[in-house]
Amino acid sequence: MTLRTEAEGWLRTKETDQWSDPETGERAIAKWRASIDEGRAWVVVGEGERVLATVSRGPVDRDFWTDADHPESGLHLYKLIVAREASGRQLGTRVIDWMSRLAALEGRSWVRIDTWRTNTELHAYYERLGFQHVRTEAPAHRLSGWLAQRPAGELVMPEDLLRVGVDSGRVEVPTQGGRA
Numbered sequence: 001m002t003l004r005t006e007a008e009g010w011l012r013t014k015e016t017d018q019w020s021d022p023e024t025g026e027r028a029i030a031k032w033r034a035s036i037d038e039g040r041a042w043v044v045v046g047e048g049e050r051v052l053a054t055v056s057r058g059p060v061d062r063d064f065w066t067d068a069d070h071p072e073s074g075l076h077l078y079k080l081i082v083a084r085e086a087s088g089r090q091l092g093t094r095v096i097d098w099m100s101r102l103a104a105l106e107g108r109s110w111v112r113i114d115t116w117r118t119n120t121e122l123h124a125y126y127e128r129l130g131f132q133h134v135r136t137e138a139p140a141h142r143l144s145g146w147l148a149q150r151p152a153g154e155l156v157m158p159e160d161l162l163r164v165g166v167d168s169g170r171v172e173v174p175t176q177g178g179r180a
Contacts, residue, residue, distance in 0.1 A: 002051070003081040003083055035057075035078065054080070055095050056078045060074075096111065117138065118143075134149055
């Protein structure tokens with residue numbers, strides 16, 4: 001939750017309205033707590049057990065993905081947040097690569113995301129990582145809906161993979177020259 005609070009503050013300094021609506025935020029946080037309670041959220045830890053990132057997977061969001069999308073063919077990635085102290089270290093890319101490997105191990109075809117509709121900077125980030133925009137949905141009760149996917153198993157940084165730690169729900173950042 002600390003990462004979410006930090007991200008909300010950082011987003012307020014950007015030209016986006018993402019995560020600025022308290023009502024939407026409360027619903028999103030309730031969903032996120034459920035994913036944590038159900039064991040569908042992971043944290044990335046670095047030296048000193050510092051939490052540097054989090055990511056969740058979730059069920060198909062039927063506000064966006066339809067039967068025609070064959071939603072079961074995708075691993076649906078949610079709530080990727082990287083601590084500001086880890087910014088610029090390609091940690092988000094490595095987390096997505098890790099999820100992509102997980103999707104391939106499960107026999108899925110896609111890693112799928114939905115992001116805030118108005119955050120074009122985030123859309124460009126995901127496109128640089130190989131995600132293809134599928135379409136944008138705009139249900140009245142939601143502010144996300146920019147849908148994208150990339151093939152499962154596709155890696156951007158195969159030489160710098162994250163490893164799963166002994167503890168459930170934990171991904172470790174190997175230290176290489178002091179970098180996470």
